[in-house]
Amino acid sequence: MQNLKNIKKTTLSKQWATLERVDYDYQFKTGEWKSVSRECYNRGDGAAILLYSPEKGTVLLTKQFRMPIYQNNKEEGMSIEVCAGAIDNNDHPLETILRETEEEVGYKITNAKQVLTAYTSPGALTEKMYLFVAEYKNAMKINEGGGLDSENEEIEVMELPFSKAIEMMNKAEIIDAKTIMLLQYAQINNLIIPVKVGI
Numbered sequence: 001m002q003n004l005k006n007i008k009k010t011t012l013s014k015q016w017a018t019l020e021r022v023d024y025d026y027q028f029k030t031g032e033w034k035s036v037s038r039e040c041y042n043r044g045d046g047a048a049i050l051l052y053s054p055e056k057g058t059v060l061l062t063k064q065f066r067m068p069i070y071q072n073n074k075e076e077g078m079s080i081e082v083c084a085g086a087i088d089n090n091d092h093p094l095e096t097i098l099r100e101t102e103e104e105v106g107y108k109i110t111n112a113k114q115v116l117t118a119y120t121s122p123g124a125l126t127e128k129m130y131l132f133v134a135e136y137k138n139a140m141k142i143n144e145g146g147g148l149d150s151e152n153e154e155i156e157v158m159e160l161p162f163s164k165a166i167e168m169m170n171k172a173e174i175i176d177a178k179t180i181m182l183l184q185y186a187q188i189n190n191l192i193i194p195v196k197v198g199i
């Protein structure tokens with residue numbers, strides 16, 4: 001970029017993830033150069049997946065306690081989300097999401113389709129998320145899911161009619177951005193057509 005120079009990074013915190021302050025000079029459209037400072041939180045990239053069953057008309061979601069949400073609103077700490085996980089250093093997003101599907105919801109899927117890519121909060125986070133969809137079937141269930149005890153995860157698996165998930169999204173009971181993106185993707189693309197009884 002021609003309108004960006006003198007980038008200087010200062011690490012403000014380096015623990016679980018890294019918080020950096022980035023100072024830089026940016027040339028605005030008027031031609032004027034200005035010094036700008038932005039804090040960037042880096043916890044890597046992520047992958048998420050909407051697991052759906054066209055036969056049953058259902059989706060598999062998770063429910064877990066999220067401290068950052070609780071910090072914002074004490075009433076909303078238990079978050080309903082699609083299965084998701086952080087991408088380990090050199091993993092491919094697909095490998096990550098197949099592993100997370102086993103750990104969090106207990107299904108062994110072998111394939112998934114990447115449908116969207118999204119920066120989840122570009123004013124603050126470096127995180128890019130790879131969003132997938134995949135069909136699941138009862139025969140693919142290999143364990144109860146729930147996440148890893150060793151990582152202090154406690155994840156409730158929820159199997160819901162797709163229509164119920166959409167209703168929960170519309171009533172702001174589902175308020176996680178990646179989950180909303182994927183539910184709306186499924187809606188727009190008619191992934192789950194309601195079963196018509198008696199036809």
Ligand SMILES: Nc1nc2c(ncn2[C@@H]2O[C@H](COP(=O)(O)OP(=O)(O)O[C@H]3O[C@H](CO)[C@@H](O)[C@H](O)[C@@H]3O)[C@@H](O)[C@H]2O)c(=O)[nH]1
Nearest residue numbers: 016044045046047048084085086087100127151152153178
């Ligand atoms: N000690 C410690 N552990 C942490 C911290 N933050 C996360 N962890 C641990 O790191 C693991 C993260 O679990 P994942 O399933 O890999 O990620 P996630 O929390 O579900 O995050 C997913 O969704 C996020 C929200 O949309 C995404 O930000 C993220 O990229 C990912 O896709 C969990 O075991 C959690 O205990 C922290 O600050 N300290």
Ligand SMILES: [Mg+2]
Nearest residue numbers: 083084085104
């Ligand atoms: Mg997770």
